[in-house]
Amino acid sequence: MHEGPVKVVVRHLFEQKSLFLVVAVRETFRYRLFSAEVDRPEAGMRIIDLRCPACGEELLLVVDSDGLLRTRRRTRLLTALIAAAVAVLSVLLGFGVEAAAGPIPIGSPLGVALMLGFLLGGLVAGVAGYSWWQYRGVRLSIGLGDTDGVHSLQDSWPLRRGDS
Ligand SMILES: [Zn+2]
Numbered sequence: 001m002h003e004g005p006v007k008v009v010v011r012h013l014f015e016q017k018s019l020f021l022v023v024a025v026r027e028t029f030r031y032r033l034f035s036a037e038v039d040r041p042e043a044g045m046r047i048i049d050l051r052c053p054a055c056g057e058e059l060l061l062v063v064d065s066d067g068l069l070r071t072r073r074r075t076r077l078l079t080a081l082i083a084a085a086v087a088v089l090s091v092l093l094g095f096g097v098e099a100a101a102g103p104i105p106i107g108s109p110l111g112v113a114l115m116l117g118f119l120l121g122g123l124v125a126g127v128a129g130y131s132w133w134q135y136r137g138v139r140l141s142i143g144l145g146d147t148d149g150v151h152s153l154q155d156s157w158p159l160r161r162g163d164s
Pocket of ligand 1: 055150
């Protein structure tokens, strides 16, 4: 199934004011937003030049094909599920061993392994799960990251054919 074009909204931060109060910082951000419609490629990914209307800078937008988007989302979801399973198993194993053999000393190799399994599993599950939820297969490519402090991707969503 081809999902059709994607609408992206990019923002140019042109003013950021920090107001220091006694107990809090109030930050005001002002953005110039602009949007574009891009077609997903049939395969692989497509790099599109966007020109920011606020400053004229050229921005690279990377758009995944439907297939690549699905693969990447599946990888993230799978990572999250496996990591969550590791965390849950660590807890269950901990309970099981304690029930069978009494308390596990926290400094013992088993105690450390279970603790790490629980903490790292939970952490990875959270990060991968969030990234699965967020991943839309569209991102800005600026240097090594996805923002230069001025430009960032505000939002993107699929357009059904016929919508404008
Ligand atoms: Zn700009």
